[in-house]
Amino acid sequence: xxxxxxxxxxxxxxxxxxxxxxxxxxxxxxxxxxxxxxxxxxxxxxxxxxxxxxxxxxxxxxxxxxxxxxxxxxxxxxxxxxxxxxxxxxxxxxxxxxxxxxxxxxxxxxxxxxxxxxxxxxxxxxxxxxxxxxxxxxxxxxxxxxxxxxxxxxxxxxxxxxxxxxxxxxxxxxxxxxxxxxxxxxxxxxxxxxxxxxxxxxxxxxxxxxxxxxxxxxxxxxxxxxxxxxxxxxxxxxxxxxxxxxxxxxxxxxxxxxxxxxxxxxxxxxxxxxxxxxxxxxxxxxxxxxxxxxxxxxxxxxxxxxxxxxxxxxxxxxxxxxxxxxxxxxxxxxxxxxxxxxxxxxxxxxxxxxxxxxxxxxxxxxxxxxxxxxxxxxxxxxxxxxxxxxxxxxxxxxxxxxxxxxxxxxxxxxxxxxxxxxxxxxxxxxxxxxxxxxxxxxxxxxxxxxxxxxxxxxxxxxxx
Ligand code: ADP
Numbered sequence: 001x002x003x004x005x006x007x008x009x010x011x012x013x014x015x016x017x018x019x020x021x022x023x024x025x026x027x028x029x030x031x032x033x034x035x036x037x038x039x040x041x042x043x044x045x046x047x048x049x050x051x052x053x054x055x056x057x058x059x060x061x062x063x064x065x066x067x068x069x070x071x072x073x074x075x076x077x078x079x080x081x082x083x084x085x086x087x088x089x090x091x092x093x094x095x096x097x098x099x100x101x102x103x104x105x106x107x108x109x110x111x112x113x114x115x116x117x118x119x120x121x122x123x124x125x126x127x128x129x130x131x132x133x134x135x136x137x138x139x140x141x142x143x144x145x146x147x148x149x150x151x152x153x154x155x156x157x158x159x160x161x162x163x164x165x166x167x168x169x170x171x172x173x174x175x176x177x178x179x180x181x182x183x184x185x186x187x188x189x190x191x192x193x194x195x196x197x198x199x200x201x202x203x204x205x206x207x208x209x210x211x212x213x214x215x216x217x218x219x220x221x222x223x224x225x226x227x228x229x230x231x232x233x234x235x236x237x238x239x240x241x242x243x244x245x246x247x248x249x250x251x252x253x254x255x256x257x258x259x260x261x262x263x264x265x266x267x268x269x270x271x272x273x274x275x276x277x278x279x280x281x282x283x284x285x286x287x288x289x290x291x292x293x294x295x296x297x298x299x300x301x302x303x304x305x306x307x308x309x310x311x312x313x314x315x316x317x318x319x320x321x322x323x324x325x326x327x328x329x330x331x332x333x334x335x336x337x338x339x340x341x342x343x344x345x346x347x348x349x350x351x352x353x354x355x356x357x358x359x360x361x362x363x364x365x366x367x368x369x370x371x372x373x374x375x376x377x378x379x380x381x382x383x384x385x386x387x388x389x390x391x392x393x394x395x396x397x398x399x400x401x402x403x404x405x406x407x408x409x410x411x412x413x414x415x416x417x418x419x420x421x422x423x424x425x426x427x428x429x430x431x432x433x434x435x436x437x438x439x440x441x442x443x444x445x446x447x448x449x450x451x452x453x454x455x456x457x458x459x460x461x462x463x464x
Contacts, residue, residue, distance in 0.1 A: 007194040014186030019179065026175045033167060041154035049148050052079050053134045056088060060136070060143050072097045080106060083114055085129075085149040091142060114151045121161055127151055196220045200232055207232070212240035245411050252413030256296055256427050260289035299429045303412060306436035313354040313440060317464055320348055320362075320392055323355060324381045327362040331370055339376045342366075346383040348390040351461045357437045358461070364430040365394040365457050372455070373398030389443070389460035397454040406449060410435040434459070 004012075055075045059068045067090070076086045080099050085107050088096040100107050111129060118127055130152040136144040156164075196218045206214045214236060216229045267286050270276040305311035324344050328335075335342055351358075362381075369379045373396045382393040401409060405416040412432035438445050438459050449455035 005194070006197060007190050010190030010193060011183075011187050014190060015183050018182035018186060022175050022178050022182065026171055030168065030171060034164070037160075037164065038154060041156065041160070045150060045152070045154050048082065049084065049132065049134065049150065052084060052086060052148065053136060053146055056086075056136050056146055057138065060138050062138050062143075067096050069097060073102065076102065079148070080110060083110060083150060083155065085110070087147040087149075088136070088144060089147075090144040096144065111151075114155055117157075118151065118155055122156065127153065127155060192220070193222060193225070196222075196225050196229065200225075200229055203236075204232055207236045207239065210243075212236055212243050245408075245414075248411075249413055252428065253300075256413070257293065260292045264289045296427055296429070299427075299433060300412075303429070303432055303436050306440050309440075311440065313357060315352050315354055317350045318353045318355050318358055319350050320358065320390055320461070321346075321383050323358050324362050324383065324392070327359060327366050328381070330363060331366060334370050338370065338373070340370065340373060340379055341377070342379045342381070344381045344383070348383040348392075349385050349463045351390050351441075352464045353441050353461055354437075357440075361434050361437050361459065362392070362394070364434050365459075368430060368457075369394055369396035369398060369455070372396065385463070386460065388463055390463055391458060391460055393456060393458050395454065395456045400451040400453050400455055401447070401449040402451050406447065409447065410445065 052075060056072065059071045059075070060066075061068065067088075072088055076088070076097050076099050079086045080103070085099045087098040087100070090096055095101070115127075115129075118125055128151070129149050131147055131149050134146045134148065135142045136146055196216075199218050200216055203214050203216045215233050218229055220226055220229075264286055267276070267282060271278045271282065276282060302311060321344065328342055328344060331342075334340075366379070366381070373379060378397050380393070380395045382391075382395065384391050401416050405414075408414045409416065410431045413428040414432075415428040434457075435445050438461065441461055443459060443461040445460075446458045447455060448458075
């Protein structure tokens with residue numbers, strides 16, 4: 001199939017529609033005006049003849065029973081000049097006045113002129129001279145008849161033809177003008193529709209070539225095109241984010257592995273060449289690093305399993321408050337050391353969930369709050385029911401998270417703390433695990449946070 005550009009196709013379709021519409025309007029209006037005009041001419045002819053008869057009516061004097069032949073002659077000759085051959089008879093069929101008897105030559109000439117003129121100017125017209133009889137009345141009595149011979153069904157004079165020609169010319173000019181303007185308008189409309197689409201296509205191509213920073217800044221008055229533009233822009237935005245995270249992830253994994261591996265390498269080298277004695281403490285330090293790598297690999301593995309939906313959840317009826325209390329107990333030492341005030345409040349329904357995974361969720365959230373809250377800080381765990389969900393909120397008055405970091409904190413390895421010092425000890429994977437587990441339970445995660453004010457993490461788990 002022949003493929004044309006959107007602009008060409010739109011222009012062609014719009015121009016074609018306009019062409020057909022203008023053509024149809026021209027043809028129909030021509031037919032309509034022509035018919036109306038001819039009906040008007042037929043009526044006009046009838047009216048003219050009735051006028052002649054009316055004039056003739058008044059030329060009869062009922063008291064003397066006489067016709068005013070002079071006036072009849074004037075009426076007859078006037079009629080002849082207008083194309084009507086009149087013959088007037090009284091009631092006994094005696095001829096009062098006859099155009100042909102009066103001026104045969106003028107009659108013949110008039111008939112020839114009209115027939116020739118019509119044949120010349122309107123060759124397809126089938127007209128001829130027709131005789132029509134009219135009664136001449138005086139009050140209610142018939143006092144005679146008038147036979148009028150005229151060119152029927154109608155005839156057109158020079159003025160009529162000029163009028164019709166002018167009308168046709170005007171229609172043709174209007175047709176051409178509307179065609180021209182419609183083609184221009186069609187082209188402009190086509191351009192208005194196609195330009196943003198073409199730009200979108202160009203930008204989309206750029207995006208697919210890896211230029212994820214590209215955006216379409218076009219605004220149009222077409223709703224669907226605007227929707228297309230904003231969809232492409234948000235697609236580009238999410239690709240840009242994914243690309244950024246992918247690069248970040250590689251760098252982060254390398255970083256997370258490099259430190260323990262370097263430590264292990266130097267320790268092991270020192271011990272194998274005899275610089276260091278393999279003391280228990282040194283071996284424990286190496287083991288710590290190995291455990292660190294092992295935990296990282298384990299965390300990554302479980303996220304990968306969540307991603308691929310292959311991690312089996314061992315679900316049962318779970319009381320989230322009990323789990324929260326258990327999680328709090330694991331941090332007893334840290335809470336004591338930092339003199340933190342941790343409260344668990346509210347009641348909630350049971351949920352069907354994997355208790356070990358839920359424990360991991362609360363532990364991750366709580367360990368973050370503990371990590372990022374200063375001494376004597378306050379942490380609240382609130383439980384409640386919200387619609388079909390159980391809501392668990394972990395709220396602290398710690399360091400808070402900046403608004404730029406907030407959208408990324410659930411991404412794996414993302415750390416708001418860019419210095420990557422090990423002061424907080426995290427690897428930026430805790431919240432990614434929280435998100436994976438909650439979503440595997442068909443729940444939702446959310447966060448509100450302000451720097452220096454604190455953070456509020458919310459999870460929703462469907463009720464049992
Ligand atoms: P990490 O192991 O680094 O804590 P997480 O995935 O648990 O990784 O968290 C990602 C980042 O989110 C953290 O590095 C930290 O900057 C920020 N964060 C998470 N929880 C809190 C919190 N309660 N208060 C302040 N910042 C937080």
